[in-house]
Amino acid sequence: MSAVPATRSEEAELGSEQAFLDLLHAQVDARTAELSRQLAATLAAGGGGTAQARLERQADAERLAGQLTALRAAEQQLCFGRLDLDDGERRYVGRIGVRGPRPEDDPLLIDWRAPAARPFYTATPAARQSVARRRHLHVRERTVVRVDDELLDADAAGAADTGLTGEAALMSALRAERTGRMRDIVATLQAEQDRIIRAPHTGVLVVQGGPGTGKTVVALHRAAYLLYTAPRLNDRGVLVVGPNTVFRGYISQVLPGLGETSVLHRAVAELYPGVTATGAESDAAAEVKGRAVMAQVLAAAVRAHQAEAAAPVRVRLGGEDLTLDHHWLRETADAARRTLLPHNLARPVFCRAVIGEVARRLARVIADIEDRFEDDLSDRIDAAQLDRAVARDLAAVFGADAPPVDLALQGRQELADAQEHWLAVLPGDPGMRRLLDRLWPVLTPQSLLTELYADPAALAAAAPSLTPAERALLRRPPGGPWTTADVPLLDEAAELLGFDHGAALERSARERAEEVAYAQGVIDIARGSRAGEDEDGGEGARLTAADLVDAERLAAGYREADLSTVAERAAADRSWTFGHVIVDEAQELSAMAWRLLVRRCPSRSFTVVGDVAQTGEAAGSVSWRDALAPHFGDRWRLERLSVNYRTPVEIVGAAAGVLAAIHPEIEAARAVRASGEEPWRERVPAGELAARLAERVRQEAAAVGAGRLAVLVPATDLARLADVVRRAVPDASWGPEADLDRGTVVLTPRQAKGLEFDAVLLVEPGSVLESSARGLGDLYVALTRATRRLGVVHTGEIPAVLRGLAEKPE
Numbered sequence: 160m161s162a163v164p165a166t167r168s169e170e171a172e173l174g175s176e177q178a179f180l181d182l183l184h185a186q187v188d189a190r191t192a193e194l195s196r197q198l199a200a201t202l203a204a205g206g207g208g209t210a211q212a213r214l215e216r217q218a219d220a221e222r223l224a225g226q227l228t229a230l231r232a233a234e235q236q237l238c239f240g241r242l243d244l245d246d247g248e249r250r251y252v253g254r255i256g257v258r259g260p261r262p263e264d265d266p267l268l269i270d271w272r273a274p275a276a277r278p279f280y281t282a283t284p285a286a287r288q289s290v291a292r293r294r295h296l297h298v299r300e301r302t303v304v305r306v307d308d309e310l311l312d313a314d315a316a317g318a319a320d321t322g323l324t325g326e327a328a329l330m331s332a333l334r335a336e337r338t339g340r341m342r343d344i345v346a347t348l349q350a351e352q353d354r355i356i357r358a359p360h361t362g363v364l365v366v367q368g369g370p371g372t373g374k375t376v377v378a379l380h381r382a383a384y385l386l387y388t389a390p391r392l393n394d395r396g397v398l399v400v401g402p403n404t405v406f407r408g409y410i411s412q413v414l415p416g417l418g419e420t421s422v423l424h425r426a427v428a429e430l431y432p433g434v435t436a437t438g439a440e441s442d443a444a445a446e447v448k449g450r451a452v453m454a455q456v457l458a459a460a461v462r463a464h465q466a467e468a469a470a471p472v473r474v475r476l477g478g479e480d481l482t483l484d485h486h487w488l489r490e491t492a493d494a495a496r497r498t499l500l501p502h503n504l505a506r507p508v509f510c511r512a513v514i515g516e517v518a519r520r521l522a523r524v525i526a527d528i529e530d531r532f533e534d535d536l537s538d539r540i541d542a543a544q545l546d547r548a549v550a551r552d553l554a555a556v557f558g559a560d561a562p563p564v565d566l567a568l569q570g571r572q573e574l575a576d577a578q579e580h581w582l583a584v585l586p587g588d589p590g591m592r593r594l595l596d597r598l599w600p601v602l603t604p605q606s607l608l609t610e611l612y613a614d615p616a617a618l619a620a621a622a623p624s625l626t627p628a629e630r631a632l633l634r635r636p637p638g639g640p641w642t643t644a645d646v647p648l649l650d651e652a653a654e655l656l657g658f659d660h661g662a663a664l665e666r667s668a669r670e671r672a673e674e675v676a677y678a679q680g681v682i683d684i685a686r687g688s689r690a691g692e693d694e695d696g697g698e699g700a701r702l703t704a705a706d707l708v709d710a711e712r713l714a715a716g717y718r719e720a721d722l723s724t725v726a727e728r729a730a731a732d733r734s735w736t737f738g739h740v741i742v743d744e745a746q747e748l749s750a751m752a753w754r755l756l757v758r759r760c761p762s763r764s765f766t767v768v769g770d771v772a773q774t775g776e777a778a779g780s781v782s783w784r785d786a787l788a789p790h791f792g793d794r795w796r797l798e799r800l801s802v803n804y805r806t807p808v809e810i811v812g813a814a815a816g817v818l819a820a821i822h823p824e825i826e827a828a829r830a831v832r833a834s835g836e837e838p839w840r841e842r843v844p845a846g847e848l849a850a851r852l853a854e855r856v857r858q859e860a861a862a863v864g865a866g867r868l869a870v871l872v873p874a875t876d877l878a879r880l881a882d883v884v885r886r887a888v889p890d891a892s893w894g895p896e897a898d899l900d901r902g903t904v905v906l907t908p909r910q911a912k913g914l915e916f917d918a919v920l921l922v923e924p925g926s927v928l929e930s931s932a933r934g935l936g937d938l939y940v941a942l943t944r945a946t947r948r949l950g951v952v953h954t955g956e957i958p959a960v961l962r963g964l965a966e967k968p969e
């Protein structure tokens with residue numbers, strides 16, 4: 160491939176591309192105005208008409224709001240590429256498809272996901288796919304500022320092939336300063352990435368790749384591609400799971416930027432609606448909680464609440480002392496379990512059986528009393544004489560049809576009536592309720608886990624396969640915050656227990672609050688749409704949702720036309736099942752977390768991305784086969800990414816020793832560029848660490864300018880070192896909710912997982928290494944976060960794996 164001098168003057172090229180871009184924006188603006196008018200009219204129609212009409216309006220409003228969102232998202236970099244084909248055809252590629260002014264016109268702009276756009280990413284001099292020229296348009300706001308051309312001609316075929324598509328545009332994207340937020344890469348996707356993005360959505364696709372190979376960004380573009388090509392996925396949505404909330408914030412703008420709203424981003428800690436896990440715990444405890452055996456432990460813990468009486472149960476009901484046989488209770492519990500219903504839903508089955516038994520017993524008691532009474536009477540009255548008297552009376556009334564005198568039958572009827580009476584009364588009887596709550600209590604996932612963690616005897620009974628030391632790791636007094644490793648256990652428990660009323664109530668409260676907020680959002684969309692309309696705008700341009708209806712009226716319309724996105728609906732609903740799930744940093748997931756995710760997508764349509772060399776969590780895995788086999792068998796496909804776009808060769812070299820120590824057989828991804836800046840290490844006396852670190856932080860912060868600096872420190876020293884950094888750079892942010900918009904952040908290597916910065920200062924690598932069994936993985940993550948500069952500050956001996964790092968020059 161060769162960079163070409165423009166055939167016409169560059170100015171003329173820019174001029175003609177500008178004219179085309181203006182035409183595109185005019186089309187998009189007109190469409191936006193039209194859609195907002197339609198949306199306003201639909202919502203203004205309110206909730207009247209038949210149920211069918213309301214449903215149709217709801218579907219219309221949802222569709223229009225979605226289209227408006229996509230149009231607004233395409234505002235930046237609407238068009239970024241052009242293909243000139245051998246036959247003279249010219250194809251423009253952009254973020255969305257744009258039609259010509261008349262229906263019969265060819266499309267003006269092709270959506271990057273359409274098959275016709277594919278050669279833009281995959282044509283090479285060796286396999287041109289009829290492409291003569293590929294052009295990248297660099298656009299700022301609505302202005303074309305530069306074009307980069309590649310000719311895929313015979314000369315180019317002979318030149319050294321870098322294997323990169325649109326190299327100039329790619330390098331300029333990679334050199335750009337980091338902003339603290341991941342950006343989309345539609346303009347510079349590479350062929351190996353494109354292949355993964357366009358892979359069919361069914362089944363499990365695993366993408367293994369070293370740091371910076373674009374796994375995350377590719378997975379997100381794949382979500383956008385799947386939603387475009389399989390629109391029915393929009394109904395169920397796509398779940399994107401990442402390792403922590405900082406990471407979620409880091410990637411959260413990519414898909415909305417691509418116009419996709421049917422995507423829910425969640426950290427593992429947030430996957431159980433209604434709970435945000437903020438608690439910390441040891442790696443060892445998290446590892447035990449993540450083991451697959453915990454599913455059996457929880458099942459046993461639930462079972463322990465199902466009439467597991469070891470002795471007969473005595474109870475006073477209906478004024479009587481009753482004894483319920485424990486064998487009978489167990490059999491009754493077995494029968495309730497045989498329904499295969501979860502605990503809370505099987506409870507009524509059990510309760511009905513117990514109430515029935517108690518009612519029978521109480522009725523029997525009455526019958527017994529009556530029997531005794533009759534026996535008593537019979538001592539004093541002649542029964543035969545009584546029968547004859549009754550028969551005479553009956554014959555006087557019924558004549559020949561008189562029923563026989565049958566006192567036994569009369570007794571059975573009384574028994575049935577008494578039983579009926581008790582069946583009606585007992586369910587409301589406080590004593591009965593107490594008994595049932597004792598024998599088969601209603602449980603919430605939270606109550607089950609809290610009790611299990613707090614009660615050593617219950618834990619020992621439920622988890623006989625764990626050692627006493629492992630069980631001790633799970634011990635916790637009630638009341639503390641939930642941890643990330645608790646989340647899959649809460650979810651498993653919810654599955655065993657059945658419908659979770661708490662979450663449902665919370666959901667409806669949240670939804671009510673969101674209605675007004677959403678309606679306001681619709682108005683904002685409509686208002687925003689006016690920004691691009693022509694100055695002299697006609698009737699259509701002036702008529703928007705905001706003009707027609709106010710927020711409250713829209714809220715009423717919204718209540719009718721549920722416009723919440725699929726993602727919002729899915730977020731509050733544990734039982735929601737997604738059309739596709741993307742798991743990032745998947746090597747960190749425990750077996751229990753995998754179980755949770757499979758429940759969220761029973762069709763097992765997954766994209767799993769990660770790097771088994773970066774595993775930090777003790778519960779994580781170092782082999783895809785081991786991690787996936789229990790959930791997917793061997794029904795998964797592996798793809799690899801081999802080019803490192805983030806870290807320059809210098810930093811790849813610095814991390815090579817660590818990678819070799821983790822996985823000698825894994826080859827480091829090939830870096831596409833050099834930064835010209837050598838990574839360094841500096842040993843400082845322990846007493847001078849604070850002063851020297853502050854000095855280095857100031858220097859690096861100055862070196863990155865408007866870019867981003869991360870100071871990565873051992874978890875054990877986070878607070879103290881964050882303090883040191885904040886003395887040097889007062890607005891530096893730190894902690895689990897660190898604000899990536901700030902120029903400097905202080906994080907642990909685990910918190911930095913998946914993120915990237917212009918420069919990284921790693922402090923005390925020895926402690927990072929020692930503080931966990933997976934310390935090498937943490938160290939590797941820390942070393943591979945920087946796009947330009949890396950420095951290591953340490954007080955003790957440098958770990959052997961880092962000896963190759965050069966000493967900082969004076």
Ligand SMILES: Nc1ncnc2c1ncn2[C@@H]1O[C@H](COP(=O)(O)OP(=O)(O)OP(=O)(O)O)[C@@H](O)[C@H]1O
Nearest residue numbers: 344347348349370371372373374375376804805913
């Ligand atoms: N084709 C591309 N064009 C432009 N930038 C790219 C391209 N591919 C990857 N990048 C950039 O490279 C960086 C690394 O990508 P990403 O974070 O997805 O890598 P990763 O493989 O997930 O890394 P890690 O395993 O370290 O989390 C990002 O800034 C991303 O935008």
